[in-house]
Amino acid sequence: MTDKTLLYFNISGFQKALIEWYRANKRDLPWHADRDPYKIWVSEIMLQQTQVDTVIPYFQRFMSKYPTVQDLAEADQQDVLKTWEGLGYYSRARHLQNAVRDIVTNYNGRVPDDPKELGSLQGIGPYTKGAILSIAFHQPIPAVDGNVMRVLARILNLDDNIAKSGTKKKMEQYVEPLISHEDPSSFNQGMMELGALVCTPKEPLCMFCPVQEYCRSFHAGTQHELPVKSKQKSKKTIPYVVLLIQNGNGEYVIEKRPDHGLLANMWQFPMVPMNDVGYDHIEQWFRMEYGMDLTLHRKKGAQSHVFSHRIWQMEAYTASTGDLQTADKRIQFISHQALSDYPIPVPHQKMMAYMD
Numbered sequence: 275m276t277d278k279t280l281l282y283f284n285i286s287g288f289q290k291a292l293i294e295w296y297r298a299n300k301r302d303l304p305w306h307a308d309r310d311p312y313k314i315w316v317s318e319i320m321l322q323q324t325q326v327d328t329v330i331p332y333f334q335r336f337m338s339k340y341p342t343v344q345d346l347a348e349a350d351q352q353d354v355l356k357t358w359e360g361l362g363y364y365s366r367a368r369h370l371q372n373a374v375r376d377i378v379t380n381y382n383g384r385v386p387d388d389p390k391e392l393g394s395l396q397g398i399g400p401y402t403k404g405a406i407l408s409i410a411f412h413q414p415i416p417a418v419d420g421n422v423m424r425v426l427a428r429i430l431n432l433d434d435n436i437a438k439s440g441t442k443k444k445m446e447q448y449v450e451p452l453i454s455h456e457d458p459s460s461f462n463q464g465m466m467e468l469g470a471l472v473c474t475p476k477e478p479l480c481m482f483c484p485v486q487e488y489c490r491s492f493h494a495g496t497q498h499e500l501p502v503k504s505k506q507k508s509k510k511t512i513p514y515v516v517l518l519i520q521n522g523n524g525e526y527v528i529e530k531r532p533d534h535g536l537l538a539n540m541w542q543f544p545m546v547p548m549n550d551v552g553y554d555h556i557e558q559w560f561r562m563e564y565g566m567d568l569t570l571h572r573k574k575g576a577q578s579h580v581f582s583h584r585i586w587q588m589e590a591y592t593a594s595t596g597d598l599q600t601a602d603k604r605i606q607f608i609s610h611q612a613l614s615d616y617p618i619p620v621p622h623q624k625m626m627a628y629m630d
Contacts, residue, residue: 279430288488289454295484296464304334311385311410312343318405319366332361347378355617364537369397387411414458416449421469427501431490437504511585513548516625519593525607541616543625566597574628579621586621590628
């Protein structure tokens with residue numbers, strides 16, 4: 275770095291205090307059992323946008339089913355999505371499987387320890403790369419996520435807007451001279467744990483902070499004002515009618531989503547985009563979209579589901595069809611019991627409460 279941000283900062287003292295605190299206070303998490311790069315990789319992918327307590331049972335179930343890179347590479351994607359069901363952000367699972375298949379094909383089934391090779395794999399960005407290389411391979415590579423940016427903004431009293439893409443790169447450059455070369459694993463994990471347990475977003479627990487004496491924002495009294503983060507744009511609300519359709523055999527109609535985009539390759543009940551279709555035209559729209567007859571019955575309830583950039587406002591309607599099969603390859607007719615065999619995203623799991 276050419277600026278003077280770290281001038282007069284006690285790097286060795288900060289490292290020592292952070293690492294000692296981490297070793298004494300680290301949580302007993304299943305991916306800490308060993309330094310297996312595959313396990314660390316899976317855990318870091320699952321932890322993106324997801325709380326630790328939520329991830330633990332998913333991680334244990336996933337590793338029980340796919341204990342090695344080879345097992346995951348050979349698995350059917352629908353089975354992988356089913357195992358991931360409920361964890362959300364399903365593109366993570368697809369990218370993870372694509373990447374391990376790349377490893378099996380090009381790296382003899384071994385997670386590469388070269389930063390360039392590891393970073394070339396699908397779904398591995400700078401943070402995940404740094405976490406794997408530092409924890410599994412003992413390399414002093416920064417791993418900067420939202421928690422770490424918050425900690426760093428307060429420690430160094432930085433007023434950079436962390437919502438801007440360039441700020442993360444700048445933070446990574448600050449971490450490079452800060453990271454311990456003797457124990458990069460404990461340093462990176464210590465920064466993550468500090469952000470998760472002590473240096474929390476709204477009410478940092480400064481009295482319990484192991485690096486309080488090095489924290490410039492604490493001494494300046496600005497810890498509650500940092501980090502600076504611009505407000506997100508308001509989420510767009512999209513209304514849908516979700517059709518719970520049964521045929522004469524009592525089977526339900528489900529639809530496979532496209533193989534790209536939101537919830538790709540997951541299964542759902544047919545959804546009518548109500549910004550484009552009026553209630554009086556639902557049956558006509560369905561015939562034109564799927565080539566099937568439909569009789570709409572009654573509204574059973576409504577739920578909303580919040581994604582990162584949008585909100586689905588969903589009304590559940592029961593309906594029936596006289597068709598027992600269709601040429602539309604997106605559609606399957608299945609029994610109520612068979613629903614549990616398909617990877618169904620959380621918003622449509624909510625709709626199952628309204629099934630007859």
